[in-house]
Amino acid sequence: xxxxxxxxxxxxxxxxxxxxxxxxxxxxxxxxxxxxxxxxxxxxxxxxxxxxxxxxxxxxxxxxxxxxxxxxxxxxxxxxxxxxxxxxxxxxxxxxxxxxxxxxxxxxxxxxxxxxxxxxxxxxxx
Numbered sequence: 444x445x446x447x448x449x450x451x452x453x454x455x456x457x458x459x460x461x462x463x464x465x466x467x468x469x470x471x472x473x474x475x476x477x478x479x480x481x482x483x484x485x486x487x488x489x490x491x492x493x494x495x496x497x498x499x500x501x502x503x504x505x506x507x508x509x510x511x512x513x514x515x516x517x518x519x520x521x522x523x524x525x526x527x528x529x530x531x532x533x534x535x536x537x538x539x540x541x542x543x544x545x546x547x548x549x550x551x552x553x554x555x556x557x558x559x560x561x562x563x564x565x566x567x568x569x
Contacts, residue, residue, distance in 0.1 A: 447497045454494035461486045515542035
């Protein structure tokens with residue numbers, strides 16, 4: 444929120460300093476070259492846009508093209524897809540099964556969990 448106030452204040456100060464509505468005042472660029480009236484109006488337009496951007500903020504994007512927002516796993520082959528990967532329509536490309544969130548997956552599917560208390564079962568899997 445602090446940057447918004449900074450940009451809003453900066454834009455208002457610069458617009459006031461350029462003051463193209465006061466043709467008697469001359470605004471000088473570096474080196475003593477005066478800025479023309481058209482250049483001052485362009486400056487006002489630019490800093491007015493900066494002020495509007497400061498008030499409204501950045502537009503929110505609702506695009507779903509960025510991939511997954513959390514880690515997922517395929518319940519059939521147990522392949523893990525990390526956050527940001529973009530499998531086709533949240534489906535495993537190998538199994539064509541819908542992916543599930545990785546968090547709590549083995550609580551929902553205890554039969555897939557490697558049981559350390561029963562080593563015979565885990566040896567058969569390998």
